[in-house]
Amino acid sequence: MSRSADLFDRARAVLPGGVNSPVRAFRAVGGTPFFVARAAGARLTDVDGKIYIDYVCSWGPLILGHAHPAVLDAIRAAAEKGWSYGAPCEAELELAEVVRRRMPSVEMVRFVNSGTEATMAAIRLARAATGRSVILKFDGCYHGHADSFLVKAGSGVATLGLPDSPGVPAAFASLTLTAPFNDVAAAEGVFQRHGDELAAVIVEPFVGNAGFIAPEPDFHPALRALCDRHGALLIFDEVMTGFRVAPGGAQQRLGIRPDLTTLGKIVGGGMPVGAYGGRVDLMGLIAPEGPVYQAGTLSGNPVAMAAGLATLRETERPGFYETLERRTARLVAGIGDAASRHGVPVTAGHAGSMWGAYFAAGPVRNFSQARNSDAARFARWHRAALARGVFLAPSAFEAGFVSSAHTDADIDHTIEQLDGALVETLDR
Ligand SMILES: *Cc1c(COP(=O)(O)O)cnc(C)c1O
Numbered sequence: 397m398s399r400s401a402d403l404f405d406r407a408r409a410v411l412p413g414g415v416n417s418p419v420r421a422f423r424a425v426g427g428t429p430f431f432v433a434r435a436a437g438a439r440l441t442d443v444d445g446k447i448y449i450d451y452v453c454s455w456g457p458l459i460l461g462h463a464h465p466a467v468l469d470a471i472r473a474a475a476e477k478g479w480s481y482g483a484p485c486e487a488e489l490e491l492a493e494v495v496r497r498r499m500p501s502v503e504m505v506r507f508v509n510s511g512t513e514a515t516m517a518a519i520r521l522a523r524a525a526t527g528r529s530v531i532l533k534f535d536g537c538y539h540g541h542a543d544s545f546l547v548k549a550g551s552g553v554a555t556l557g558l559p560d561s562p563g564v565p566a567a568f569a570s571l572t573l574t575a576p577f578n579d580v581a582a583a584e585g586v587f588q589r590h591g592d593e594l595a596a597v598i599v600e601p602f603v604g605n606a607g608f609i610a611p612e613p614d615f616h617p618a619l620r621a622l623c624d625r626h627g628a629l630l631i632f633d634e635v636m637t638g639f640r641v642a643p644g645g646a647q648q649r650l651g652i653r654p655d656l657t658t659l660g661k662i663v664g665g666g667m668p669v670g671a672y673g674g675r676v677d678l679m680g681l682i683a684p685e686g687p688v689y690q691a692g693t694l695s696g697n698p699v700a701m702a703a704g705l706a707t708l709r710e711t712e713r714p715g716f717y718e719t720l721e722r723r724t725a726r727l728v729a730g731i732g733d734a735a736s737r738h739g740v741p742v743t744a745g746h747a748g749s750m751w752g753a754y755f756a757a758g759p760v761r762n763f764s765q766a767r768n769s770d771a772a773r774f775a776r777w778h779r780a781a782l783a784r785g786v787f788l789a790p791s792a793f794e795a796g797f798v799s800s801a802h803t804d805a806d807i808d809h810t811i812e813q814l815d816g817a818l819v820e821t822l823d824r
Contacts, residue, residue: 399443400430418552424771424791425778435462437801440787448787449806453797455789456604456636456661459720459749460710461801467665470706474699482693487701494708495663495671498644499634501653505673506682507696511635511660512540514670515598517690518656519544522596522629524688525678530593532586532628534577536606536763536793539598539633539658547572550605550763550793576762577603578611580618591626596656598631601646604795605636606763608745608752616652623655629678635660635670636795639708641748643717649747665707667700716800720749723807724798727751730811734818740773749798766793773821780817786810 407414413421415429422429430442438461440448453461460467474487492505508514519542523529531544538551546561547569573590575582577599587594597619603609623630632654637646639662647654656674663671673679681688694700711717728744731753735742743758745751754760755777756769774792781788789796798807 401428403431403443404428419789419791419794422790424793425775427779427782429790430782437461437463438799438803438806446785448782448785449802449810450787451796451798451810452787452789453799454666455794456640456750456797457664457666459640459662459797459799460665460707461799464707464710464801466710467703467706470702471667471699474702477698479699480694480697485696485698485701487698487705488696491663491701491705491708494705495659495673498639498708499647499657499673500644501647501655501675502657502673503676504679505659505671506679506690507701508670508672508690508692509668509694509697510540510670511633511658512542512670513692514635514658514660514672515539515545515631515633516542518631518658518672519596519598520690521672521678521681521688522631522656524681526595526627526629528593528595528628529571530573530590531571531595532573532575532583532590532597534599534603534763535574536577536609536766537598537600537603537633538605539600540635543568544572545598548574548763550603552791576764577606577609578615578761580614583619583622587622587626587628591622591628594626594628596629596631597623598633600633600636601650601652602637602641602747602750603763604750604752605793606766607754607760607769607793608747608750608795609760609762609766610745610747611650612761616650620652620654629655631656631658633658637747637750638662639711640750640797643711646747662707662711663704664700665703665705667697667703668694669697669700669704710800717748720798720800721746723802723804724749724751726804727798727807727810728753730807731814734811734815737815738818738822740818740822743769750795751798752795754792776821777814777817780820781814784813784817786813786817 535548536550539545638659642649660670741757744753754769771792
């Protein structure tokens with residue numbers, strides 16, 4: 397028995413499903429998860445000494461790869477000065493200024509400890525600012541695990557096929573309306589019926605929690621116009637896309653100015669950080685400036701802020717995003733080429749260094765089309781890739797990531813291994 401299998405057995409006795417976040421348990425792809433011993437650059441090493449090229453990258457935060465020296469130095473230097481103060485420190489202010497410079501719509505920002513906290517707080521703020529209660533989200537979009545968002549959600553909810561989670565009161569769920577992503581007519585219909593009850597529309601600008609789905613050109617401009625016409629706020633949940641799909645996130649890439657933005661993942665450089673921010677008149681409602689309460693014992697943690705700052709600084713090197721996007725495009729094209737050579741229908745895409753591939757003829761423009769992809773083949777592909785030392789997200793409904801630590805040679809090697817893995821899924 398491998399040491400990973402051994403540890404997983406032990407873990408199942410003390411952690412539900414053996415993990416602290418559901419998709420890590422590999423249920424959608426079969427097999428048992430490997431336990432990580434250490435990680436550096438583009439590679440993970442498991443407790444049995446096997447090495448994997450990592451396309452999960454901690455589910456998005458590690459745009460520089462693992463244990464980047466500049467981030468490690470920043471973490472070390474910060475920790476030596478004490479790792480939690482419960483009082484303001486300069487790093488919070490510096491990170492806030494960097495966020496505002498990179499995302500001008502975020503005129504003011506509040507740091508929290510996760511993406512989930514960020515979206516919870518943004519919705520509370522939207523409800524307070526508008527005096528309305530109802531929100532609109534899109535099928536397959538994941539906005540963290542707060543009650544209001546576990547309605548037709550993506551990520552682990554999709555992976556495990558959970559409908560709406562037990563424990564979410566029906567009264568809460570009834571305040572969350574849903575529509576298909578990329579469907580302007582459906583969004584218009586919701587606004588026609590509920591326009592004066594809607595506090596906010598929350599959306600993943602590029603969906604990454606139902607696999608990867610790109611928005612059609614008319615979708616976000618239509619949402620912006622509908623919100624403006626009906627006095628609802630537009631919230632871009634950029635927890636995944638922020639500082640990933642462009643230096644200024646999806647809002648820069650798409651040319652849309654949301655009222656509020658939620659952040660996480662890259663903004664903390666792999667430490668537990670989230671943030672929400674936006675128009676100064678809205679953020680002025682947050683305590684202690686205004687009456688909307690939100691707080692956190694560890695919010696603005698100096699070590700976490702230092703990791704976020706060091707990460708964002710590295711991404712400001714000339715050509716950083718261009719190189720990442722080029723490598724990601726090459727990976728996605730390589731997967732597509734292999735698929736067509738073997739006669740397997742694949743629909744693959746990317747935005748910046750966020751990417752995904754469905755075993756489906758396509759197009760995949762919404763969650764129901766994503767669900768019609770061949771998840772059984774994905775599971776076989778995932779297992780074969782893992783055996784060949786390539787770690788893909790263990791679900792057909794998650795995006796993948798390329799980091800600046802992935803070299804051209806890594807990409808070429810990956811394309812070869814994924815081609816071989818695809819061959820192993822044939823003839824069944
Ligand atoms: C990851 C993610 C979240 C939740 O963030 P956590 O830090 O896991 O709580 C919310 N929204 C989106 C778009 C995400 O990708």
